[in-house]
Amino acid sequence: MIHIAVLISASLACSASADELVPYTIVGDGIAVSLTGSSGDAARGRALVLARTTTCILCHSGPFPETRFQGDLAPDLAGAGNRWSASQLRLRLVDASRFNPDTIMPSYYRNDGLVRVGRNFAGKPILSAAEIEDIVAFLATLRD
Amino acid sequence: MISWRAIAAAILLVTAPALLAGEIPSDARRSGYAFMGPDTRAMQDDDTANPGMLFVLDGEQLWKKKTGSADRACADCHGDARTSMKGVAARYPAFDKDLGRPVTLDQRINLCRDNHQQATPLPYESRDLLALSAFVGHQSRSSPITAGDDPQLKPFVDQGRGLFMQREGQLNLACTNCHDDNFDKRLAGAPITQGQPTGYPLYRLEWQTLGSLERRLRSCMSGVRAQAYDYGSPELVALELYLMSRARGLPMETPAVRP
Numbered sequence: 269m270i271h272i273a274v275l276i277s278a279s280l281a282c283s284a285s286a287d288e289l290v291p292y293t294i295v296g297d298g299i300a301v302s303l304t305g306s307s308g309d310a311a312r313g314r315a316l317v318l319a320r321t322t323t324c325i326l327c328h329s330g331p332f333p334e335t336r337f338q339g340d341l342a343p344d345l346a347g348a349g350n351r352w353s354a355s356q357l358r359l360r361l362v363d364a365s366r367f368n369p370d371t372i373m374p375s376y377y378r379n380d381g382l383v384r385v386g387r388n389f390a391g392k393p394i395l396s397a398a399e400i401e402d403i404v405a406f407l408a409t410l411r412d
Numbered sequence: 413m414i415s416w417r418a419i420a421a422a423i424l425l426v427t428a429p430a431l432l433a434g435e436i437p438s439d440a441r442r443s444g445y446a447f448m449g450p451d452t453r454a455m456q457d458d459d460t461a462n463p464g465m466l467f468v469l470d471g472e473q474l475w476k477k478k479t480g481s482a483d484r485a486c487a488d489c490h491g492d493a494r495t496s497m498k499g500v501a502a503r504y505p506a507f508d509k510d511l512g513r514p515v516t517l518d519q520r521i522n523l524c525r526d527n528h529q530q531a532t533p534l535p536y537e538s539r540d541l542l543a544l545s546a547f548v549g550h551q552s553r554s555s556p557i558t559a560g561d562d563p564q565l566k567p568f569v570d571q572g573r574g575l576f577m578q579r580e581g582q583l584n585l586a587c588t589n590c591h592d593d594n595f596d597k598r599l600a601g602a603p604i605t606q607g608q609p610t611g612y613p614l615y616r617l618e619w620q621t622l623g624s625l626e627r628r629l630r631s632c633m634s635g636v637r638a639q640a641y642d643y644g645s646p647e648l649v650a651l652e653l654y655l656m657s658r659a660r661g662l663p664m665e666t667p668a669v670r671p
Contacts, residue, residue: 341598
């Protein structure tokens with residue numbers, strides 16, 4: 269009985285900590301400060317963009333000759349680093365709906381206000397703060 | 413100045429008053445068949461290559477087989493399915509007066525088993541249920557879809573439409589975001605269809621078996637990382653009903669083949 273109670277409270281504590289997002293401040297049309305306090309790793313970011321689990325490549329295409337499975341529901345990522353600053357890219361990943369409430373781009377760093385989220389995903393953002401920073405670092409390198 | 417565009421728009425408004433915003437007009441509705449490659453089309457078109465036909469043949473045997481404590485076969489009441497079941501699947505889900513709600517073809521088969529054959533219900537996605545529903549559905553091949561015409565179904569069609577428009581899951585996407593607004597585009601290289609349920613139960617190459625529309629809906633829901641509704645739940649039935657009414661006029665293809 270006690271063991272079960274301990275387990276339950278431990279798991280609750282666990283999920284509660286998983287629920288907490290790093291606070292961020294929007295300045296103008298971006299988030300100027302890194303969510304992790306340090307800059308991301310562009311090579312890891314490239315691998316993340318290409319991993320289907322992050323969902324980027326399902327809708328976007330980009331300068332990725334090694335993969336055939338790219339989407340065309342969203343703009344090509346080539347030149348993203350020319351079009352947007354790191355600060356703008358960060359906010360677009362965190363919450364693209366700020367720019368267009370009807371966008372189909374998910375808010376990658378959000379864990380509330382969602383409907384019927386699957387059990388394995390409930391309370392969690394799609395990407396962690398570190399993953400967002402890696403992807404921002406990579407996208408910033410995509411210059412024409 | 414009245415341009416021809418304005419006239420065309422006015423005519424469109426007059427002739428299509430029942431269309432709601434964002435809905436696909438009837439002459440623009442396209443089966444998933446239109447989105448797939450020549451090999452998959454050929455597989456569907458040739459009954460000797462279409463793996464769904466094996467289920468149809470199984471279903472034909474089950475149709476004639478006496479079962480349950482009533483020791484009665486479907487054929488004992490319904491006779492020759494080629495005439496009695498023609499066009500029936502094109503009207504499903506249909507309103508059930510006793511239950512006061514729509515039931516799917518799968519549910520109708522199980523209601524028949526319960527009420528008339530005194531047999532146990534067949535589990536969702538079981539081989540026998542898929543075979544029977546493929547056999548019954550096959551009798552409607554080429555019949556235009558008319559599901560949802562019964563006025564008693566209106567609140568349920570509306571419920572289904574609401575679910576179709578509702579964003580859900582961690583990815584926060586609604587059915588309409590892809591299947592009304594972005595068909596013909598590509599998701600990870602694969603074409604997005606209009607989501608017209610013309611050929612269920614259908615053989616999906618990805619599944620390597622026949623599956624129901626409910627299975628397909630649940631898989632889309634998992635795709636947007638939502639909690640999928642249970643088989644037979646009022647929500648899935650309402651969605652199925654809305655989708656069938658949205659496909660009004662398209663010919664049935666059961667058993668279809670899809671990638």
